Amino acid sequence: MDLGISGKWALVCAASKGLGKGCAAALVREGVNVVITARGDATLQATAAELRALNPAVQVLAVAGDITTPEGRAAALAACPQVDILINNAGGPPPGDFRTWDRAAWIAALDANMLTPIELIKATVDTMAERGFGRVINITSAAVKAPIDILGLSNGARSGLTGFVAGVARQSQLASHNVTINALLPGPFDTDRLRGTMAGAAQKSGQTVEALLDARRKLNPTQRFGTADEFGAACAFLCSAHAGYITGQNILMDGGAYPGTF
Ligand code: NAP
Numbered sequence: 001m002d003l004g005i006s007g008k009w010a011l012v013c014a015a016s017k018g019l020g021k022g023c024a025a026a027l028v029r030e031g032v033n034v035v036i037t038a039r040g041d042a043t044l045q046a047t048a049a050e051l052r053a054l055n056p057a058v059q060v061l062a063v064a065g066d067i068t069t070p071e072g073r074a075a076a077l078a079a080c081p082q083v084d085i086l087i088n089n090a091g092g093p094p095p096g097d098f099r100t101w102d103r104a105a106w107i108a109a110l111d112a113n114m115l116t117p118i119e120l121i122k123a124t125v126d127t128m129a130e131r132g133f134g135r136v137i138n139i140t141s142a143a144v145k146a147p148i149d150i151l152g153l154s155n156g157a158r159s160g161l162t163g164f165v166a167g168v169a170r171q172s173q174l175a176s177h178n179v180t181i182n183a184l185l186p187g188p189f190d191t192d193r194l195r196g197t198m199a200g201a202a203q204k205s206g207q208t209v210e211a212l213l214d215a216r217r218k219l220n221p222t223q224r225f226g227t228a229d230e231f232g233a234a235c236a237f238l239c240s241a242h243a244g245y246i247t248g249q250n251i252l253m254d255g256g257a258y259p260g261t262f
Pocket residue numbers: 013014015016017018019020037038039040041043065066067068089090091092093139140141142186187188189190191192193194
């Protein structure tokens with residue numbers, strides 16, 4: 001299927017690794033020019049080179065910076081000639097016990113996982129509407145639908161973003177101008193983030209990381225973790241010309257782990 005987005009420009013935040021990289025790769029394969037960001041420049045440049053190799057016909061620009069800061073966002077936006085597609089992503093907050101989180105911990109989580117995507121939406125959607133095409137994908141988490149107790153910072157901040165988007169995606173000045181805003185909710189995907197979380201759990205439990213990973217895989221109906229490529233493919237479809245009637249949705253990608261009918 002031709003997704004009909006060749007030649008568009010996408011800003012893909014936090015994309016040197018993992019799910020963000022998967023989204024950037026899928027868009028590049030579809031002929032979309034991308035600006036990718038991450039804090040660490042060396043990995044970011046290596047990823048940019050990989051993406052260029054995937055499709056030499058597109059432009060791949062790499063902007064190193066912290067997307068949760070005003071400077072990081074300004075640099076990313078300035079590098080993108082126009083933002084037709086916005087993929088909001090950033091690192092997830094650390095796990096822990098809410099009794100130990102102070103105001104600074106909450107503000108950091110809100111900045112990264114709620115206010116940064118809102119700022120980027122604010123900076124881009126009205127010009128998308130003027131051009132008659134826009135796609136925003138927020139990478140959130142399955143924890144929005146099925147909260148995980150030790151990820152309270154993530155549960156809280158991402159639910160705030162989800163509530164905000166539920167309203168704004170339905171504004172007719174956006175939806176009637178072919179601007180859609182949706183969220184992809186990842187369950188367990190095989191990325192550095194997942195392995196890092198498991199490494200912490202392994203230290204506490206005295207089990208090996210591999211044993212914990214194996215046990216976690218077996219909990220999922222698919223008996224495996226998702227891949228960044230699968231995540232990217234779903235993202236690219238939601239960004240496609242064919243997905244203009246899907247907006248304000250929260251799409252769970254968890255291998256069927258969530259046990260509800262809806
Ligand atoms: P990952 O493999 O650790 O990759 C994170 C990427 O984001 C890296 O490129 C990282 O590069 C970049 N990044 C992190 N903080 C950033 C910042 N402040 N500014 C710019 N770039 C930043 O993580 P992932 O698994 O892809 O996760 C992506 C998001 O999905 C996270 O919010 C995570 O919590 C959420 N999620 C993941 C899973 C899963 O199973 N993987 C499940 C649910 C939710 P630098 O470190 O160099 O900046």
